[in-house]
Amino acid sequence: MSQHRHPGRAGAVPALPDLPEATVARLPEYLRALHNVAETGHETISSEGLANAAGVNSAKLRKDLSHLGSYGTRGVGYDVALLVEQIEYVLGLTQRRAVALVGVGNLGHALAGYDGFAGRGFRIVALFDADPRRIGEEINGLVVRHIDELPEVAAEESVAIGVIATPAAAAQRVADQLVAVGVTSILNFAPCVLAVPEGVDVRKVDLAIELQILSFHEHRKAALTALPAAGGSALTALPGGFAVTESQEAIGT
Template sequence: MSEQGGFTASARHRDIPEASVARLPVYLRALSGLADAGHVTVSSEGLATAAGVNSAKVRKDLSHLGSYGTRGVGYEVDELVHHISNALGLTQRWSVVLVGVGNLGHALAGYAGFASRGFRIAGLVDADPARVGERVAGLTVRSIDELAEVVTTGGVSIGVIATPAGAAQVVCDQLVAAGVTSILNFAPTVLQVPDGVELRKVDLAVELQILSFHEHRKSVSGAVGA
């Protein structure tokens, strides 16, 4: 009754299931490909194929954003890109600080996908004095002591940790203290963060061990079956 039109769209945002959120970036990439290939519209089936999921999932996921499809036709590619970008908050530019400029840090700093989706690297930071001053990906590596300053003056809300495991929790605490509210951890260790700080982790060793499990499973059941 007293609900405003503008609020309906906002309410949509509020509770998109995590699982759906995790797929939206994949749809976004698939849509870019489709747009490049000249597609103006795409059906849930077509997008599903491009994104490697099934069409029911696509429709359910997109329904959380609103009703932007046309029955009998599909979704307009450009429009969908726009709505997904909106939902993900990609219309604004997020600033990122990258801590740890070792092998992996170099690779991350040079990753083109950063800039292409509106993420700006506001600073590179390392604890090793020998690395401070070095130029990487067009930026000068600064001391870890300047972390708080980089975060504050750079308007940084996202921190990426690419340090050795031993340093990760300290760095994490410093990031949180400086006001960072989202952290992406590449260090092979479990981090503790206070409520309200979003933490995600990428762990190569874990991924390999999961693959190992499946390989092992195959070889065991294969031996029994043969």
């Protein structure tokens, strides 16, 4: 077993094992599934059960969880409450992180109003825009401020994560401003690549890209059904047997 013996420390809390990125990307999904399970009143769940709820296979789930240090009981399963606690700890969700949102156009507006953040460990503490016509507008209890006020607000609220929902042309400038005030994590909805210094993490969500990936698979399916194609699964007749399709992963690596 060639694994990370992180030095001694016989305490309950495992001082952050360094997880594979692929594992990190799945932990939030496990957490969501666990919250669902908890609501149904179950106190423990097997790897098989949780894997189904999270849309992965059970071997993968077990390996992922084993990286956390293993909080299951053989013959029984995982303690739901304990596992929730562990994953929340590892993901750093024990503190409610402050998020600043820049760009309250079409998409930014929706994000500002999205109530899914609060329950999942985040609170939006400030809204910014560069367009004078939007400054002062109130959304969900927050007033939109000019982006140049970012330094004051960031210091005041100790912003941990910046979300960019501006047009592509403005995104790099905003990223620079965020980095300048010490933000080291950025979620970018603008369709462009951001240059940031080492140590700053950027994740990107591009809606058109998602559709284009689906388009590729549509195209391929169409090409396959056009062929005579011996072997394997017919795609034309929809098979009745439903199944969770595996690899509905949440965003890659």
